[in-house]
């Protein structure tokens with residue numbers, strides 16, 4: 001069994017067990033959230049030994065070269081010495097400036113980071129409550145256009161973080177941010193290509209950022225935005241998006257729900273609509289964000305329909321692992 | 329003399345072939361059920377391993393690895409007909425990329441050479 005050295009103690013790690021699970025089992029409080037390599041909450045640093053490449057996927061080259069890794073994705077085969085990184089280097093202090101309901105279920109949270117906070121529209125970050133509970137949220141804002149960072153938080157029934165955002169968070173409160181990450185971003189080389197933006201619920205957040213970034217960069221191809229929700233209450237920003245589509249002939253906005261009630265919203269699955277659109281698109285690039293089953297399913301179907309994997313950008317909004325304790 | 333791997337384009341050829349090959353595998357009713365895993369990125373990485381090996385490129389797989397790596401599939405009924413199907417789809421993929429027939433035959437022979445390991449015989 002590979003030995004794991006941490007804080008002056010050595011732990012025998014059974015083969016296949018992650019560094020995160022090993023440390024948690026031995027009673028060490030290590031921050032974590034998704035346990036799937038997405039949120040980067042479990043960032044640690046290796047001081048000795050070889051890291052499996054899997055443990056550094058998604059990190060910046062500068063971080064990787066300094067031995068940073070994701071503890072939940074690190075299953076070492078050889079002895080490894082690790083430590084908790086100096087969080088001050090990886091977290092940014094920020095202040096909540098505004099909370100604006102976008103619908104009954106969705107709150108826009110505006111945040112002003114202290115100092116520089118580099119990010120690209122469509123990326124995501126982990127927000128940290130001061131007791132150490134962290135959750136990932138996508139950036140709906142555009143640097144240079146929006147003065148502040150903006151997130152769309154959906155109220156999840158019994159959700160610890162989202163419930164706190166709705167019920168307790170107030171402007172003026174402090175919050176910590178991880179570095180922004182993720183590759184759901186617009187690339188200048190897509191200028192003439194057709195964009196297919198498909199999201200469910202707050203999957204609209206990153207798409208809203210990407211859409212406006214594409215406009216800011218003078219995107220010339222068509223932009224199809226497909227937003228799906230369970231019922232009309234799950235849709236939001238409909239007027240803004242309708243206006244954008246009216247002002248820009250190359251933007252097409254479609255909203256669809258599964259249960260329309262007495263509204264006139266289209267009843268359809270957005271993944272089905274996306275596949276229908278695909279055949280009419282010129283050099284399509286797809287962005288898929290929201291519910292994990294939807295994202296992974298549509299990603300596979302777009303791939304099977306002939307799209308190259310590197311032209312399908314996808315963010316599955318994975319729920320946090322069930323027993324993430326607050327640690328601080 | 330250049331090796332088979334260099335001749336057909338090395339790692340670049342693997343990158344070109346991998347998605348087309350994986351797409352064929354996922355849509356072929358004879359074998360798609362062996363590749364149902366949701367994690368497409370991990371699956372594609374493994375297909376790269378497969379292609380690098382059968383293209384005669386650098387790899388560290390041993391017969392024992394191949395045995396261990398496919399045992400769970402043999403338990404689910406993996407047999408000669410499935411190996412034939414994989415080799416057929418591989419040939420189609422390569423032909424579409426313009427690889428010469430003689431090179432395709434050489435690649436098929438490499439795949440065939442580990443048939444007994446893959447089928448755990």
Ligand SMILES: Cc1cc2nc3c(=O)[nH]c(=O)nc-3n(C[C@H](O)[C@H](O)[C@H](O)COP(=O)(O)OP(=O)(O)OC[C@H]3O[C@@H](n4cnc5c(N)ncnc54)[C@H](O)[C@@H]3O)c2cc1C
Pocket residue numbers: 034038039124135136137138139151152153154155156157158159160161162163202203205206315316317318319320
């Ligand atoms: C890369 C990434 C980006 C994300 N971006 C956003 C974003 O922009 N906006 C946003 O609102 N969320 C986003 N999420 C989801 C977010 O991180 C949280 O998972 C979500 O807000 C729920 O956290 P919570 O603490 O409120 O609920 P928890 O206390 O973690 O969960 C409460 C209960 O609800 C269940 N649950 C969790 N999520 C869901 C769900 N989606 N649907 C139904 N049940 C659920 C849990 O299993 C649990 O039983 C993103 C996630 C990832 C990984």
Ligand code: HEM
Pocket residue numbers: 359362363365373374375377378379381382389397398401406410411412414415439440442443446
């Ligand atoms: C023809 C000879 C074959 C060779 C040389 C071969 C080779 C390989 C290699 C190198 C890997 C990657 C292992 C890794 O990196 O972990 C792999 C994985 C795999 N192979 Fe094969 N393979 C062959 C036949 C087949 C056949 C016939 C099937 C099923 C129809 C199959 C199904 C798989 C699957 C599903 C995996 C992934 C296993 C996992 O998820 O753990 N292979 N193979």
Ligand code: FES
Pocket residue numbers: 031032033034035036037038039040041042043070071072073
């Ligand atoms: S990346 Fe490890 S817990 Fe999220």
